[in-house]
Amino acid sequence: MTARFRHLISTSLFLFVTLAIQAQDLLQSGPMVGYSTMREVLLWAQTTESAEVYFEYYDQADPKVKFKTAKVTTDPYQAFVAKLIADKVLPGKKYTYTLHINGKKVRRDYPMEFESQTLWQWRTDPPTVRFAIGSCNYVNEPEFDRPGRPYGSEFEIFQSIHKSNPDFMLWLGDNTYLREVDWNSRTGFLHRYTHTRSLPEVQPLLASTHHYAIWDDHDFGPNNADGSYWMKETASEIFQLFWTNPNYNLTGEGGITGSFQWADIQFFLLDNRYHRTSNDNYTGDRQMLGKAQIDWLINALASSRAPFKFVAIGGQVLSTEAMYENYATFPEEQQYLLRRIREARIEGVIFLDGDRHHTGLSKMQESDRYYPLYDLTCSSLTAGANQNKEVLNKYKLEETLVGEHNYGILTVSGPRTERVLTIQILDKDGKELWTKDIAAKELKYPRSRR
Structure with missing residues (x-):
């Protein structure tokens, strides 16, 4: 491995870590999971300054297929709050989601997941x-x-x-x-x-x-x-x-x-x-x-x-x-x-x-x-x-x-x-x-x- 190649790898890694840290620093509070229905779930987050925000999510039973919410740029008049709809959900599923700020994933050391409500009517007893x-x-x-x-x-x-x-x-x-x-x-x-x-x-x-x-x-x-x-x-x-x-x-x-x-x-x-x-x-x-x-x-x-x-x-x-x-x-x-x-x-x-x-x-x-x-x-x-x-x-x-x-x-x-x-x-x-x-x-x- 040449010195130039090692330098490029080192620089790329540094930029990746720096941007990831910046994404973490831009999160004021949340993310928070809001209401749930059989067809959509509301996701919420607040940034520290104006930033582009979106969520990515996937069915835990099929993690290869990922969906994205719309993107929004947070506004100081709205306290930099983002409220976005996950509208590709299906009934009775558990989803893992990630928050992205300015194109970078925000990492947390605890679960980030939500569930859609179950379609039980005319099929089974209602869930607990x-x-x-x-x-x-x-x-x-x-x-x-x-x-x-x-x-x-x-x-x-x-x-x-x-x-x-x-x-x-x-x-x-x-x-x-x-x-x-x-x-x-x-x-x-x-x-x-x-x-x-x-x-x-x-x-x-x-x-x-x-x-x-x-x-x-x-x-x-x-x-x-x-x-x-x-x-x-x-x-x-x-x-x-x-x-x-x-x-x-x-x-x-x-x-x-x-x-x-x-x-x-x-x-x-x-x-x-x-x-x-x-x-x-x-x-x-x-x-x-x-x-x-x-x-x-x-x-x-x-x-x-x-x-x-x-x-x-x-x-x-x-x-x-x-x-x-x-x-x-x-x-x-x-x-x-x-x-x-x-x-x-x-x-x-x-x-x-x-x-x-x-x-x-x-x-x-x-x-x-x-x-x-x-x-x-x-x-x-x-x-x-x-x-x-x-x-x-x-x-x-x-x-x-x-x-x-x-x-x-x-x-x-x-x-x-x-x-x-x-x-x-x-x-x-x-x-x-x-x-x-x-x-x-x-x-x-x-x-x-x-």
Whole structure:
């Protein structure tokens, strides 16, 4: 080998390594796997500066055939976020993908993969579904935090969720915490969402688990923010930029209301902020969701054939504690919603929420005319936890109260006509704190009254 040839090889290797390093350096956060359907999957990434981004992916059972998404050049006005569709997927497949920035592959030491949903209808029983839930994620930034003890901690919880290997994760609000320095400007929103999304411990979870989300006050605006918030259009825009639901604003009246399906179960993603009356305004009709959103929800629930209909909302629905921001502080609308569910004879409803910085399950059983309604509160992921015992909540199941950082793994399994929901609540290390089974048949009206 001549000296010139060795020099050419050395130079080429140096350029390859340099460009690869540059590609790694250009990745701010992600990649993240978004919604999944039988035909397409959304992929997300954020760069540190304007760059050309695309994804390449292949069926793990046929790795020789590779597909590419479209290419996009990230834009500073959009926080250098890229959202691209993998539209060559087929049902029931697992795919490996790679992220390319300025033509170079970004390498990571953890799996980067996604799955398309299974075509089971008219063929088999529905597949088992495992999904994670959690809320209240505070990532410290001392320069802008309140003085004193850091409010966020135990970020290893995201590694535990990743090891639990759920199909997807549903974030139940307060997914980031806007600070005083953030909530008066679009620049502030972009900074806070970027800072939270860039947490190193969450990156493996983002890369191989599908993600859906709702919001609560802290990722919408100031503490206890409501429909009068002057930046709510910006809040909605940035939420949609950083999250990857398949749809938003299904009421057509603003906000982030949406829905998605996974196998035979359906999720209804509610917005408890955009239309909300101030907590301190008692001069007229008070609302948390608003009639248009409730009417949409009742119609959507009535049309759903899902054995479990999960209604995700930022705050507790069934609790009888008329304090903090529970729905019980809006008693007329709370009762209107529950009455409409009963009047429409809708079966299989379970509420999922966060906000309270502790976890607990509520069960409301008015009489034998109705099936029990459950409300699972799952909080907090990393924000300060508390030992609240919900003294005034007559529906609480005391054995389910948890006052430490935790998350939930919910599994729906069994034959199509005998589906069972298993709720597991786990601590930051993935240790089970409690578990409970709820059969779909328990959430049906007595046959003689249907």
